[in-house]
Amino acid sequence: MRELKPWLALVFRRPGRLAVGGLLILATLLAGIALLAVSGWFITKTALVGLLLAASVAATINLYVPGGAIRFFAVSRTLFRYLERVYNHDTVLRLLTDIRVALFQRLALASRSRRSELTGAQWLSRLTNDVDALDTLYLRLIAPTALAALVTVLVVVLAAILFDGPTALLTGLVLLLALVIATLGTYLRTRQLAARQSDRQEALRTAVIEHIEGFSELTAAGRTGKHAAWLMRQAHQVTSEQARTDTRTGWHLAGSNLLVNLAAVFTLWAGFDLFQAGAVSGPVLVLLPIALLGLAEAYAMLPDAFGKLGATAASAARLNRDCRADEPAAVAGALDLPADTALLAENLTVKHPGYAPLFTHFELTVQAGERVGILGHSGSGKSSLADTFAGLLLPTQGHLRCQDQVYLTQKTVLFEDTLRANLLLGSPNASDTDLWRVLEMVELAERFAPEPDQLDTWLGSAGSRLSGGEARRVVLARVLLNPAPLVILDEPFTGLDAETRARISKRMDQLLAGKAVISLAHGADALPGTDRVIHLSH
DSSP, rough: OOHHHHHHHHHOHHHHHHHHHHHHHHHHHHHHHHHHHHHHHHHHHHHHHHHHHHOOOOOOOOOOHHHHHHHHHHHHHHHHHHHHHHHHHHHHHHHHHHHHHHHHHHHSSSOHHTTTTSSSHHHHIIIIHHHHHHTTIIIIIHHHHHHHHHHHHHHHHHHHHHOHHHHHHHHHHHHHHHHHHHIIIHHHHHHHHHHHHHHHHHHHHHHHHHHHHHHHHHHHHTTHHHHHHHHHHHHHHHHHHHHHHHHHHHHHHHHHHHHHHHHHHHHHHHHHHHHHSSSHHHHHHHHHHHHTTTTTHHHHHHHHHHHHHHHHHHHHHHHHHHHHHOOOOBBBBOOOTTEEEEEEEEEEOOTTSSSSOSSEEEEEEEETTOEEEEEOTSSSHHHHHHHHHHHHSSSSSEEEEEEEEEEEEEOOOOOOOSSHHHTTTTTTOOOOHHHHHHHHHHTTTHHHSSSSSSSOOBGGGGTTSHHHHHHHHHHHHHHOOOOOEEEEEESTTTOOOOOHHHHHHHHHHHTTTOEEEEEEEGGGGGGOOOSSSEEOOO
């Protein structure tokens, strides 16, 4: 269960909300049990009074207090249930936010080589299904188990008060066994099945996505039917294991319910002796067994939660393995930079895992405020070198020290959001004036000024409403807004014609004044202004 520790630490970062949510669940359970108990007492009392009156024996009953109590518990149970659902689901969404933020922070610190170990379909599974398996740890597992144990203790204490110590002790032992069967017993019986099923579901989900993505290739190769049949066989294995898990969970649910019912029968049997001895009245005799039957609601949700705990642990293990941040490397900013130096690379070896080195013994010093251009043909390692400068690809040898940097990657990345939201990623505190100024510099102000929403114009999925050149200029504007003292630009003018490139390059000097700039491109005409140029050759 150590795989869950880092995620449980995130869950318990909100103790106040967890406590309030737990109290609401407890209030709901207690109101339900009290409703059953008082109703049973009231029905028994009225029946006994009716029999006495039928036998011409004088008897009285207070209808108002128990009737009012029944109405109170019925209304309060409904109210607490509503408040608990609203509040705890809001808490779960907040916990999900914490989990996703922590996950993306890990990914941001991981190297590109680590992120490239998984396919897109596998990452989709990590960021959706595996995360979703963690966000209900509190609501489905922690709170119900703790509160079921607490309510069990309260019922045992009630048995000791209303009946006697031996009855309470034996009732407590039976309920403890029921609780163990519903929780630990279910987990031990299903953990391997659930974990294996989780892995197979992840593999099947990935295979289905890849089947859809590669449908045209499968059709061209005439393999569509065979691959679909293989997917159906995999799906059958998953459903078969799901059925086995559900069967075991169902047996444990039945066993725990049986023990709860046996506890109720035992207290009823023990109560008859006390009733005959005059120690308890008839209505009180009925009250405790009915209260015990109310525990079924608290116990019923536990086997399903613990039956899925193995799958949750497997999801946590995958996230811990695939989304862990790289250890801080001694080669990346461990030492202070010399004065007036923006970047210092000494004896770097740059390579991707499983491939030959792209660079060995690489040396580069960039002074503060200096403009350095790096030219090289396709495949010469420009982007890998830029990734290394930006900390996305850790060098396997040597020392790299640099100031804080902002990096324009070769790939144009826009989010499905507004123009404003995409720009503010570069400088969250930028004003509208700052945004229009940078748009003017990249010659996009006239493009968005006529739009009805202007800065709040929706860019579409991955910037689908923009041309390639417009999208590139938006991400360039985002980089120019960033105040980092070191700017790394990989092919900054992709998709732009020569005249537009020249005009934007000249305007960029205003925002880049005083900053160190490393620009990488195929040719000198694709570079902004530079103080010196380095040519890569292989």
